[in-house]
């Protein structure tokens with residue numbers, strides 16, 4: 001799966017980088033991580049931020065054949081080095097997607113139980 005296809009087919013916006021595909025039982029997950037360019041302080045707009053951790057959000061998108069397709073997007077937890085603000089960088093959701101929080105569940109289990 002190419003990154004450009006992901007952008008066009010599933011509405012992935014720029015700033016996210018495709019890293020891998022996880023094949024589960026009856027579903028496919030595309031894993032995306034946030035690029036450094038997305039990490040900007042919402043309070044002072046400084047790009048001098050450091051990552052403090054991350055979680056993942058799982059978005060169901062259009063199926064491929066009979067497979068359910070999920071986009072697993074990284075939500076970095078950051079702290080601004082300029083003003084001290086802590087914040088998350090959450091992806092904007094393309095329309096008509098369903099959002100499920102998966103917390104810190106290992107990625108290999110995203111598709112489990114299907």
Ligand SMILES: [Zn+2]
Pocket residue numbers: 041042043044045046080081082083084085
């Ligand atoms: Zn700041």
